[in-house]
Amino acid sequence: MCSVDQPAVATYRELSAAGMTRARLREEVADGGRRALRRGVYAMDGACADVTVAAAHGGSIACLTAARHAGLWVLETDTTPHVWLRAHGRSYVHDGCRCVTHWDEGTTKDAFGLPTVPRILRQILICRGIEEFFVVLESARRQHLLTASGLKWLRERVGPEARVAINYSRDDADSGLESLLRWRLRSRRLPVRTQMNVVSVGRVDFLIGDRLIVEVDGAPNHDGESHRHKDLVRDAHAASWGYVTLRFDYAMVVHDWPTVELAILGFIDRGLHLV
Known part of the structure; x- marks a missing residue:
């Protein structure tokens, strides 16, 4: 820029x-x-x-x-x-x-x-x-x-x-990756909420249904061992409270969307997003 x-x-x-x-x-x-x-x-x-x-x-x-x-x-x-x-x-x-x-x-x-x-x-x-x-x-x-x-x-x-x-469109999208994922999922008519606060975890990018967390990680914020460790700790805390987490990076969302979509729908089909 x-x-x-x-x-x-x-x-x-x-x-x-x-x-x-x-x-x-x-x-x-x-x-x-x-x-x-x-x-x-x-x-x-x-x-x-x-x-x-x-x-x-x-x-x-x-x-x-x-x-x-x-x-x-x-x-x-x-x-x-x-x-x-x-x-x-x-x-x-x-x-x-x-x-x-x-x-x-x-x-x-x-x-x-x-x-x-x-x-x-x-x-x-x-x-x-x-x-x-x-x-x-x-x-x-x-x-x-x-x-x-x-x-x-x-x-x-x-x-x-x-x-x-x-x-x-909204005026509170946290990143372009989140906008892209929300736009691509819109036709699935899933119960998607964004920027939700989850107990013991904090704010998450997406919460689908009751307990499926989806995080989209841009490289500038999640590169390196320290950020990777923090992400793992967040995911472990989420699991301890009954949530399941799917985490995708920029390359997957932008260049390998079919895999991202299949992973999300696979959890949905098994009912893992519901209590």
């Missing part, structure tokens, strides 16, 4: 309007304080790499790239640069170009301004599909980055399936 405090990219017209002379611009380029991305477009030294790639391509960051930049939780299944060219933009060839372009309408205050969060979500829906849209939507709601007016704008510009996802 790029810092919003890093220097921006600007056109010569924008620089000139701010008082930059051609002579001064040449000096800054010669000194390495600013570099030319293409004709008439310049980035200051230290500018965000994602932003400079997008500007070299002809636009600003979009879709998953913009979502990461904004600090939203995204699946790491696509790391190619996504670039917003507006409805009438123009793309440019540049070294190492792997850019995915987005041509939807919309304007910003400056030539390389970021799309709004509602527009980012709509771009993700069109480009990446309903699941990734849903997990980023819940991340935006959790971080209070989606206003009521923004949600209304989004609802009016998506189809029925996405409106169902909006209605199903």
Whole structure:
């Protein structure tokens, strides 16, 4: 994720309007304080790499790239640069170009301004599909980055399936993995509760029925022996009170969902989620 405090990219017209002379611009380029991305477009030294790639391509960051930049939780299944060219933009060839372009309408205050969060979500829906849209939507709601007016704008510009996802979404999802698992289990109509307090254990990600605990562990929080030990202690305490625990990591939830689903349903079929 790029810092919003890093220097921006600007056109010569924008620089000139701010008082930059051609002579001064040449000096800054010669000194390495600013570099030319293409004709008439310049980035200051230290500018965000994602932003400079997008500007070299002809636009600003979009879709998953913009979502990461904004600090939203995204699946790491696509790391190619996504670039917003507006409805009438123009793309440019540049070294190492792997850019995915987005041509939807919309304007910003400056030539390389970021799309709004509602527009980012709509771009993700069109480009990446309903699941990734849903997990980023819940991340935006959790971080209070989606206003009521923004949600209304989004609802009016998506189809029925996405409106169902909006209605199903919450503002208290603890992680994108939890959002993803809840979205994938919704069709099973299971008695799923989230972020429940369990005696002697504390807060758990999911409680299905009366006593099936499901935990989804993101790598940053559960790597290492100390975290592994704490997880085992939690599971042992849960067992002592009659709960059973299933624990899955990022790779299983994202890349091996059939195994995760079969494990959960196997417990359900045997009635192990009931008292």
